[in-house]
Amino acid sequence: MSQNLVEKIAQKYAVDLLTGTEVRSGDYISIQPEHILTHDNTAPVAEKFNSIGAAKIANPRQPMFALDHNVQDTSADNLKKYTGIESFAKEMGVDFYPSGRGIGHQIMCEEGYAFPGTMAVASDSHANMYGGLGCLGTPIVRTDAAAIWATGRTWWQIPPVAKVELSGKLSSGVTGKDVIITLAGIFNNDEVLNHALEFAGDGIESLSINDRLTISNMTTEWGALVGLFPIDAVTIQWLRERADFIAGRGLEGVPSDEDSKNGEHPRINLDRIQQLEDDQLSADRDALYIKELNLDLSTVTPHVAGPDNVKTMTSVTEMSSRNIKINKAYLVSCTNSRTDDLAQAAEVVQGSKVADHVEFYIAAASSEVQAASEVKGDWKTLLDAGARPLPPGCGPCIGLGIGLLEDDEIGISATNRNFKGRMGSRSAKAYLASPAVVAASAIAGKITGPDFYSDVKPVSSIKINSQPSAAKSTVSLLDGFPEKLSGELIYCNQDNLNTDGIYPGKYTYVDGLTQEQMAAVVMENYDPEFGKIVEENDILISGFNFGSGSSREQAATALKYRGIQMVLAGSFSQTYKRNALNNGYLVIEAPELVKDLKEKFGTEKLTVKTGMIASIDFASSVLLVNDKKYSISSVGTAAQELILTGGLENWVKERI
Numbered sequence: 246m247s248q249n250l251v252e253k254i255a256q257k258y259a260v261d262l263l264t265g266t267e268v269r270s271g272d273y274i275s276i277q278p279e280h281i282l283t284h285d286n287t288a289p290v291a292e293k294f295n296s297i298g299a300a301k302i303a304n305p306r307q308p309m310f311a312l313d314h315n316v317q318d319t320s321a322d323n324l325k326k327y328t329g330i331e332s333f334a335k336e337m338g339v340d341f342y343p344s345g346r347g348i349g350h351q352i353m354c355e356e357g358y359a360f361p362g363t364m365a366v367a368s369d370s371h372a373n374m375y376g377g378l379g380c381l382g383t384p385i386v387r388t389d390a391a392a393i394w395a396t397g398r399t400w401w402q403i404p405p406v407a408k409v410e411l412s413g414k415l416s417s418g419v420t421g422k423d424v425i426i427t428l429a430g431i432f433n434n435d436e437v438l439n440h441a442l443e444f445a446g447d448g449i450e451s452l453s454i455n456d457r458l459t460i461s462n463m464t465t466e467w468g469a470l471v472g473l474f475p476i477d478a479v480t481i482q483w484l485r486e487r488a489d490f491i492a493g494r495g496l497e498g499v500p501s502d503e504d505s506k507n508g509e510h511p512r513i514n515l516d517r518i519q520q521l522e523d524d525q526l527s528a529d530r531d532a533l534y535i536k537e538l539n540l541d542l543s544t545v546t547p548h549v550a551g552p553d554n555v556k557t558m559t560s561v562t563e564m565s566s567r568n569i570k571i572n573k574a575y576l577v578s579c580t581n582s583r584t585d586d587l588a589q590a591a592e593v594v595q596g597s598k599v600a601d602h603v604e605f606y607i608a609a610a611s612s613e614v615q616a617a618s619e620v621k622g623d624w625k626t627l628l629d630a631g632a633r634p635l636p637p638g639c640g641p642c643i644g645l646g647i648g649l650l651e652d653d654e655i656g657i658s659a660t661n662r663n664f665k666g667r668m669g670s671r672s673a674k675a676y677l678a679s680p681a682v683v684a685a686s687a688i689a690g691k692i693t694g695p696d697f698y699s700d701v702k703p704v705s706s707i708k709i710n711s712q713p714s715a716a717k718s719t720v721s722l723l724d725g726f727p728e729k730l731s732g733e734l735i736y737c738n739q740d741n742l743n744t745d746g747i748y749p750g751k752y753t754y755v756d757g758l759t760q761e762q763m764a765a766v767v768m769e770n771y772d773p774e775f776g777k778i779v780e781e782n783d784i785l786i787s788g789f790n791f792g793s794g795s796s797r798e799q800a801a802t803a804l805k806y807r808g809i810q811m812v813l814a815g816s817f818s819q820t821y822k823r824n825a826l827n828n829g830y831l832v833i834e835a836p837e838l839v840k841d842l843k844e845k846f847g848t849e850k851l852t853v854k855t856g857m858i859a860s861i862d863f864a865s866s867v868l869l870v871n872d873k874k875y876s877i878s879s880v881g882t883a884a885q886e887l888i889l890t891g892g893l894e895n896w897v898k899e900r901i
Contacts, residue, residue, distance in 0.1 A: 247529035250473055251406050251441045254381040254526070258364040260398055261882070263721065270403050270441075270535070273881035277398040280307055280358040282367035283390055284349045285314040287330045290368060290390045297897050299395035305338035308394055309358050311349035312342070316638035317646030340500035347611025347637040350374045350579040354458065355613060356499065357512025361476045361484070362526045366393070371579055371661065373465045376442075377458035378483075379476035383441075384465075386796065386820060388827045388893050395897045400826065400883040404441040404470050404819075407536040411448035413543035418696050420589070421456025422581055422659065422679035424542065425463040426550045430558025431705050432467075432538060438790060439819050440535070441471035443528060448542040449475065454483045455585040462580045463661045466555040470819055476526055484518045534710060541704040547682055547694050551663045552655075552674035561682055561694035569676075572654040574605045574687035575668075576627075577635065578642040581659035581680050582610040584617045590684035591623035593695045599631035600690030606648045608635035630688070641668055650675060657692055659683045719864050726885045731860040732784040732810050734870070736842050736853040737771065742787055743794030744821065746771035748803045750795070760806040767803035772851035779852070781808030784859050788814065788839060791832075792821025801825035801832075813859070813868075815839035826884060829892035833861075835868055838875050 246267055248256065256267065259274040268274055283290050287310045302308060312327055327344055334341035342352050350371055353359040359375035365382050366372055368390040375382025389399040409428070442464055444457075452460075457474045464472030474480075491510045499510065509516075547561040576582060576590050587609065599605045607627055609615035615637055618624040628634065633648070640646040642660040650656045650669030656676070658668065663675035676692060685695040722728060739746075749770045752758065768775035779785070785804065791814035792800060801824045804812060811831040825832045838859075846853050860869045861877070868875040890896045 247531045247533070249406050249532035249534060250443050250475065250526070250528040251381060251471060252403065253528070254362065254364055255401070255403050268403060270406050270533075271878035273400060273402050273879070273884035275398050275883040276364065276401045278307070278366045278393065279360070279363040280309055280353070280365045281385075281390060281393050282309050282311065282349045282353055282358070282365070282369065282372070284311050284369060285326075286368055286387060287333070288326055290387045290394070291330075291333055293387055293391040294394050297391060297395060297894050297901070299391070299897070299901050302337045302339060302394045303397040307397060309340045309349075309353065310334050310342065311346065311352050312344040313348045314639045314643060315645050316344045316636050317640055342500075344638070345612060345636055347609070347613065348579045348639060350462070351583070351610040351614070354378060355487075355611060357510065360512055360517070361480050361521055362524065370465050371462055373469065373472045374458055374462035374579060376461035376464070376471055376473040377454060379474055379480050381471060381473060382461075383471050386823050386827065389823065392893050392897045396900050399893065400887065402822070402878070402884075404439055405535040406441045406443060407437055407538060408534040409442050409444050410446040410537060410539045411444060411452070411542055412446050412539065413448050413541045414451045415542045415545060416698070418681065419545055419547060420679045420681070421452060421459040423545050423547050424456070424540070425460045425467065426548045426555075426558050426677065427545050427703050428538075428540060429463070429467040429556050430548065430550065431540070431703060432707065433556035435468055435790065436536065436538070436707060437464075438468035439816060440469050442469045442473065443534070444472070444474045450477065450479060451542075452479070453585065454479065455583050458583070459580055463555070466661055475528075476521065481518065481522050484513060484521070488513050488515055488518060533712065535712065536710065537708045539706045544701055544704040546698040546701060547679060549657070549676050549678045549682065549692060551676040553663060553665045555661075555663065555677065560698070560700050561678070561692075562697050562700055565691070565693040565697070567692070569655060569692045571603055571657050571686055571691060573648065573650060573656040574603055574683050575641055575648070575656060575658035575660060576632070576680055576683055577606060577608040577640055577658070578660040579610055579639075580661040582608060582614065584614050584621070586659065586680040587614070587618045587623045587627065588621065590680040591626040593681050593684035594630035594632075594688055595626055597630055597688045599687045603687050603690055604648060605630075605632045605687040606635055606641060607632045608640055609637045612637050632687075644668055657683050657686045720866060720879045721882065722864055723882055723885045723889060725889050726863070728864050729860060729862050730810060731858055732782050733780070734786050734813075734842075734855045734857045734859050735779050735783045735809075736846055736855050737768070737775075737785065737787040737851060738843060738846065738848045738853075739771065739851070740788035740815070741790045741793050742771060744792055744797050744800035745794055747792065747800040748797060750797075753797050753799060763799060763803040764807040767807050775852050778854050779807065779809065782810055783808075784811055784813060785809050786813040786835065786839065786842065786859075788843070789816045789836070790818060791816070792818040794818070796820045796824065798824045798828060801830050802828050805830045813838065826887050827893040829888050829890065829895070831880070831884070831888055833877050833880070835875055835877060838868065838870060841873075
């Protein structure tokens with residue numbers, strides 16, 4: 246059987262597969278990723294690690310710690326936290342990059358932790374960025390991180406995979422940032438939500454690695470879990486140039502380990518690059534994709550996203566005509582603060598000054614990027630124009646440090662997110678754009694670009710592929726896992742039912758609540774009558790993107806404590822799904838059943854006691870309701886283990 250690139254890399258990093266098993270989209274698998282990044286959140290992950298009872302990290306070469314989020318905070322408390330993380334890294338023998346070295350995602354790329362053809366994860370949503378290098382990068386939650394530290398592995402359900410075909414070539418002055426803003430702006434109805442994306446097409450060869458990293462980084466905001474580019478001549482050339490640079494730089498600053506004692510970089514070296522080139526890992530020609538999206542790069546022009554969301558786009562030409570005065574401009578973050586980005590901005594501001602009423606903040610993605618920019622003269626050009634430097638790190642992108650947006654201010658940023666309140670005051674408005682547009686806006690004092698383009702509508706299309714109905718083989722069930730499960734369906738019609746609706750935020754930080762107390766308040770924000778309608782052993786079924794919003798685990802555990810056997814939905818927030826299974830609670834997608842119930846019951850009642858019995862046959866992966874069969878994803882042994890042991894923490898305890 247053919248596999249796409251996501252499935253091929255997942256196959257390489259799956260463990261405990263039955264002989265001859267080929268992994269597919271939808272499969273639950275145990276994974277042993279090549280590397281895992283944690284940043285400032287290393288401290289809470291370490292607390293989880295210690296609470297599980299782990300004493301040592303299973304493979305010290307697997308994790309990497311990089312301090313990058315709150316680097317401007319020099320308070321005693323934060324410095325103590327940072328010192329504690331560094332001490333923990335030394336104690337465990339883990340590679341550690343201190344505050345000031347740069348943003349963890351950038352270091353993952355610079356130092357080869359995110360290597361093409363491998364799988365790397367991070368307890369941060371922008372792990373997608375590694376896909377720009379052909380590395381399968383995807384986010385995990387903190388419990389997963391602790392599990393990987395302790396055992397080397399966690400679980401993953403391979404997402405549905407969509408192909409994004411890029412044709413043509415970008416016009417001069419148009420960048421990868423414009424591409425991803427355009428994609429997110431055109432396909433803005435959750436077309437790729439919780440999908441893995443593979444980029445393809447003849448347009449890719451003209452995209453630099455910098456463009457690819459930017460696009461992959463912001464597939465997160467587009468809603469995807471993976472944004473994977475192919476491993477091609479551009480990738481290999483970047484690696485060879487990187488290896489040459491490292492040879493000149495030496496191994497100064499590279500955490501020492503036994504692999505680097507021979508004088509070679511432990512991850513980026515000529516032998517490994519040659520092996521990668523020889524392997525030529527790629528998707529099979531007849532690989533299956535659930536969707537195919539197309540964009541003609543030659544029709545892309547500079548656009549601005551926002552305010553308050555990434556999926557509203559407006560051409561720079563139109564924005565300039567609106568005369569939107571700005572207060573602050575930002576060239577910071579893991580998205581667009583690499584050497585090429587700084588060079589683009591420096592070219593725009595050369596010989597000009599930042600408008601008097603504008604504060605223009607710059608921060609390189611890493612200390613190495615800043616040093617290279619200084620050598621080229623771009624950094625000085627930006628400073629001479631009036632830009633205000635910040636240390637390499639995250640900072641204002643996540644609302645930390647100086648330069649945040651104040652009440653009613655307007656900012657334009659080359660970052661990845663502009664959600665209300667993220668970069669400061671909730672009454673402020675934030676727009677996103679390329680480094681060149683941000684720099685031009687800082688000089689002009691309003692949102693504008695360095696050049697003007699005709700307002701050509703981008704040429705795009707989408708095709709939904711019908712999937713062949715291959716006969717499903719019987720799923721191997723572990724001892725103790727039920728072959729069948731049945732219960733009455735309780736229907737809650739709402740799409741995008743967020744975690745605050747499921748478990749109200751006012752209870753989230755109330756310590757000491759019993760399981761019974763948590764069960765009593767579940768879903769009360771969604772429907773105060775829910776608790777009176779639902780009964781023990783019912784099966785909850787809801788709409789699409791169930792569990793969106795915050796990452797609170799109680800939104801999963803409170804339903805479990807209420808006695809609801811499991812949750813069915815059209816689709817789930819990936820974080821919600823991870824929190825549910827990590828707590829031994831089963832959730833399964835049933836989109837066709839949800840569509841049938843929407844047609845039958847409508848939206849008049851928030852909660853409906855349907856009187857319909859759902860029966861799930863786990864061995865054959867079939868859901869039966871009123872004599873109608875619905876196909877569901879197989880619940881593989883990786884998921885079964887979590888259910889049987891009561892969650893990931895218990896699973897880890899059994900293995901350390």
